[in-house]
Amino acid sequence: MTVLVVGSVALDSVETPFGKADDVLGGSGTFFSASASHFGPVQLVGVVGSDYPTGKLQGLALRGVDLAGVEHTEGESFRWRGRYRHDLNSAETLETRLGVFSHFRPKIPEQFRRAPFVFLANIDPRLQLDVLRQVERPKLVACDTMNFWIESRRSDLLELLGHVDLITLNDAEARQLTEQANLVKAARWIMKRGPTHVVIKKGEHGAFMFTESSVFFAPAYPLEDVFDPTGAGDSFAGGFIGYLARAGQLDEEHMRRAVVYGSVMGSFAVERFSIERLLEIDQGDIRRRLSEFRRLVAFEEELDE
Amino acid sequence: MTVLVVGSVALDSVETPFGKADDVLGGSGTFFSASASHFGPVQLVGVVGSDYPTGKLQGLALRGVDLAGVEHTEGESFRWRGRYRHDLNSAETLETRLGVFSHFRPKIPEQFRRAPFVFLANIDPRLQLDVLRQVERPKLVACDTMNFWIESRRSDLLELLGHVDLITLNDAEARQLTEQANLVKAARWIMKRGPTHVVIKKGEHGAFMFTESSVFFAPAYPLEDVFDPTGAGDSFAGGFIGYLARAGQLDEEHMRRAVVYGSVMGSFAVERFSIERLLEIDQGDIRRRLSEFRRLVAFEEELDE
Numbered sequence: 001m002t003v004l005v006v007g008s009v010a011l012d013s014v015e016t017p018f019g020k021a022d023d024v025l026g027g028s029g030t031f032f033s034a035s036a037s038h039f040g041p042v043q044l045v046g047v048v049g050s051d052y053p054t055g056k057l058q059g060l061a062l063r064g065v066d067l068a069g070v071e072h073t074e075g076e077s078f079r080w081r082g083r084y085r086h087d088l089n090s091a092e093t094l095e096t097r098l099g100v101f102s103h104f105r106p107k108i109p110e111q112f113r114r115a116p117f118v119f120l121a122n123i124d125p126r127l128q129l130d131v132l133r134q135v136e137r138p139k140l141v142a143c144d145t146m147n148f149w150i151e152s153r154r155s156d157l158l159e160l161l162g163h164v165d166l167i168t169l170n171d172a173e174a175r176q177l178t179e180q181a182n183l184v185k186a187a188r189w190i191m192k193r194g195p196t197h198v199v200i201k202k203g204e205h206g207a208f209m210f211t212e213s214s215v216f217f218a219p220a221y222p223l224e225d226v227f228d229p230t231g232a233g234d235s236f237a238g239g240f241i242g243y244l245a246r247a248g249q250l251d252e253e254h255m256r257r258a259v260v261y262g263s264v265m266g267s268f269a270v271e272r273f274s275i276e277r278l279l280e281i282d283q284g285d286i287r288r289r290l291s292e293f294r295r296l297v298a299f300e301e302e303l304d305e
Numbered sequence: 306m307t308v309l310v311v312g313s314v315a316l317d318s319v320e321t322p323f324g325k326a327d328d329v330l331g332g333s334g335t336f337f338s339a340s341a342s343h344f345g346p347v348q349l350v351g352v353v354g355s356d357y358p359t360g361k362l363q364g365l366a367l368r369g370v371d372l373a374g375v376e377h378t379e380g381e382s383f384r385w386r387g388r389y390r391h392d393l394n395s396a397e398t399l400e401t402r403l404g405v406f407s408h409f410r411p412k413i414p415e416q417f418r419r420a421p422f423v424f425l426a427n428i429d430p431r432l433q434l435d436v437l438r439q440v441e442r443p444k445l446v447a448c449d450t451m452n453f454w455i456e457s458r459r460s461d462l463l464e465l466l467g468h469v470d471l472i473t474l475n476d477a478e479a480r481q482l483t484e485q486a487n488l489v490k491a492a493r494w495i496m497k498r499g500p501t502h503v504v505i506k507k508g509e510h511g512a513f514m515f516t517e518s519s520v521f522f523a524p525a526y527p528l529e530d531v532f533d534p535t536g537a538g539d540s541f542a543g544g545f546i547g548y549l550a551r552a553g554q555l556d557e558e559h560m561r562r563a564v565v566y567g568s569v570m571g572s573f574a575v576e577r578f579s580i581e582r583l584l585e586i587d588q589g590d591i592r593r594r595l596s597e598f599r600r601l602v603a604f605e606e607e608l609d610e
Contacts, residue, residue: 086486181391184529205510208527217601219522222513224489256604290606296522297602299561301595 001139001245002041005032006106006131007121007234009046009057009070010078014273016228017086024274025056026080028121028144031231034275035238035265036119037063038286039246043112045069045131049077049100059279069109075100088226089203108134117245119237120164122146125156132163140250142166142241144233150177158193166197168237174200183208184215197255199240199262201233209259214252218259219296221267221289228273232266235278239265264289306444306550307346310337311411311436312426312539314351314362314375315383319578321533322391329579330361331385333426333449336536339580340543340570341424342368343591344551348417350374350436354382354405364584374414380405393534393575394508413439422550424542425469427451430461437468445555447471447546449538455482463498471502473542479505488513489520502560504545504567506538514564519557523564524601526572526594533578537571540583544570569594 007029013022029046036042043066048054050072061067076099082091106127114136120128120143128143143164149157150173157177161167167190175181178189187198187210198210204226206219240262247254264286271277312334318327334351341347348371353359355377366372381404387396411432419441425433425448433448446469454462455478462482466472472495480486483494492503492515503515509531511524545567552559569591576582 088486181393182529182531184527202510205507206524215527215601216604217524217527218604219511219524222489222520222522224487226487253605257607260604294604294606296520299521299523299565299599300558301599302562 001117001248002043002115003036003117003119003241003245004043004045004108004112004115004135004138005029005036005119005121006045006108006128007032007119007123008078008101009044009048009052010080010101011052012230012274013079013081014228014230015083016088017084018225018227019273021228021273023053023079026230026274027078028123028234030060031234031269031275031278032119032121032238033060033065034063034278035235035269036242036245037065038265038278038281038283039239039242039261042066042242043069043115045106045108045112047071047073047100047104049073049075052077059275063279066112069107069112071107073100073103082230084229088229091230106131106134116140117241118142119241120144121234121237122149125149125153125160128160129156129163140165140241140244142168142237144168144237145173145177147173147176161190161194164195166199167195168199168201168233168240170201170203170233174198184210199259201236203229203232207236207259207263209255211252211255216256216259218263218293220263221293221296223267223270226270229270231269231275235269236262236266239263260290260293261286264293306422306553307348307420308341308422308424308546308550309348309350309413309417309420309440309443310334310341310424310426311350311413311433312337312424312428313383313406314349314353314357315385315406316357317535317579318384318386319533319535320388321393322389323530323532324578326533326578328358328384331535331579332383333428333539335365336539336574336580336583337424337426337543338365338370339368339583340540340574341547341550342370343570343586343588344544344547344566347371347547348374348420350411350413350417352376352378352405352409354378354380357382364580368584371417374412374417376412378405378408382406387535389534393531396535411436411439421445422546423447424546425449426539426542427454430454430458430465433465434461434468445470445546445549447473447542449473449542450478450482452478452481466495466499469500471504472500473504473506473538473545475506475508475538479503489515504564506541508534508537512541512564512568514560516557516560521561521564523568523598525568526598526601528572528575531575534575536574536580540574541567541571544568565595565598566591569598
């Protein structure tokens with residue numbers, strides 16, 4: 001089944017302790033698409049400026065990402081410049097230039113409106129709500145958000161919660177949104193407002209998925225070399241939603257496996273700059289890392305002690 | 306099989322967002338013993354001053370902890386006073402009074418010297434080495450340490466590494482000791498110097514166990530109410546070593562289960578002040594929480610996709 005994603009398509013300039021990259025493909029829509037494309041067809045909606053190296057998006061097109069929803073507009077593309085020091089868990093933003101993204105009004109092409117899986121990547125909650133008015137009864141709607149919207153668009157975000165099945169956000173954002181220091185309580189607070197599933201991402205410390213009756217945890221894979229953490233969260237979401245769309249089932253068993261596929265894809269994303277590694281891997285790599293995740297947490301209870 | 310632990314027996318005064326406790330049982334030896342006693346016999350070596358409310362140690366004695374190695378000395382007991390704010394991950398030490406602990410020279414009673422499992426809790430590495438000279442070929446020696454010793458007793462600590470099978474330390478300590486930001490690399494650095502097993506505790510973010518050929522991860526249990534984190538690490542070690550002593554086996558399967566038992570006991574410790582909760586729980590509670598841990602990380606790979 002197809003996944004529709006609405007998000008940013010940006011140019012990132014990143015500096016890590018291991019190297020530097022300038023004006024490489026970035027943005028939540030880009031990372032999500034590259035990741036989800038390993039599981040099935042993806043439809044991307046976003047906007048780029050007249051300066052965007054559109055040829056570079058061909059890597060996504062070759063992987064089956066339908067770019068018909070990527071609008072080309074007069075002006076500068078969204079650019080983000082950031083740096084990671086030795087603590088790879090937090091980026092220092094050096095510069096954000098929204099460019100054409102600041103006037104982005106997502107227009108969902110006619111042929112995208114019946115996508116059964118919809119991911120509203122981190123954009124203004126008003127736009128996320130607007131996307132939902134354009135699509136037709138998806139099987140699953142998931143969204144992401146960030147501190148900026150939690151602060152500046154709180155009431156829209158709360159309205160959005162009433163219209164999504166699942167939200168992914170990081171631990172700091174969950175605490176900020178709910179004003180609960182405890183993540184179990186934070187998840188419960190969010191579930192009361194709509195979503196049946198709350199996925200709290202903790203970066204290198206893994207991710208929780210809460211439902212009303214269960215909690216699941218998947219660690220981040222202990223990589224020896226994390227090269228560039230940019231896009232890990234969106235790649236996680238791409239693996240998560242991409243897998244669900246492929247499986248077409250939303251029961252607990254598949255939801256749990258989806259979290260692990262999310263972690264698998266996040267773990268690949270951070271091994272290179274931009275979406276490089278995500279374009280390079282194949283089904284065998286994904287299957288092998290899934291097995292490594294299984295082994296990472298595997299233990300048996302005693303039968304009789 | 307019996308576990309011998311050498312560590313501190315202290316009086317803690319703790320303030321958390323949820324309450325306050327004064328002069329309650331604390332110390333690494335105390336938490337470890339209370340936790341390990343659920344798995345089998347424990348022998349505790351430590352020191353208390355003339356002001357120690359020794360009657361309160363009867364809770365440990367009733368649980369089968371042999372207190373013959375707890376030396377009573379003229380002077381003040383070791384006292385720690387600390388506070389946790391809303392971030393329960395880090396304690397703020399308000400006062401440390403070493404008292405009789407500053408002259409502690411562990412004397413292992415004759416009948417303790419053949420304990421097959423030895424845990425050297427967080428004390429001066431010179432004393433940890435001294436304990437090893439007094440015991441007879443244990444099946445497993447494990448140690449803990451802390452930032453203070455890493456800085457002030459580095460060469461003794463490195464010597465100690467050559468004599469232990471397993472070390473538990475937290476992520477910050479692992480990084481400080483090895484000067485490696487990456488935990489996989491930090492673990493490898495430590496293993497090169499002796500231990501075959503390195504357990505890196507990350508507080509609310511769980512624990513890794515590294516061996517030369519494997520890595521295992523157990524999350525911390527997502528409790529809705531963490532009451533007082535004091536002693537979680539030593540309770541973890543108590544469950545870990547206690548379980549191994551009960552199982553009497555050190556293969557990968559048992560070592561993994563031991564990490565989870567450690568996490569189980571740590572999760573109980575933080576539910577009340579001091580060792581209160583550890584004295585209250587029974588085998589059924591432990592078994593149930595182990596099952597909850599299993600369920601927390603359980604997922605299946607697909608059979609054919």
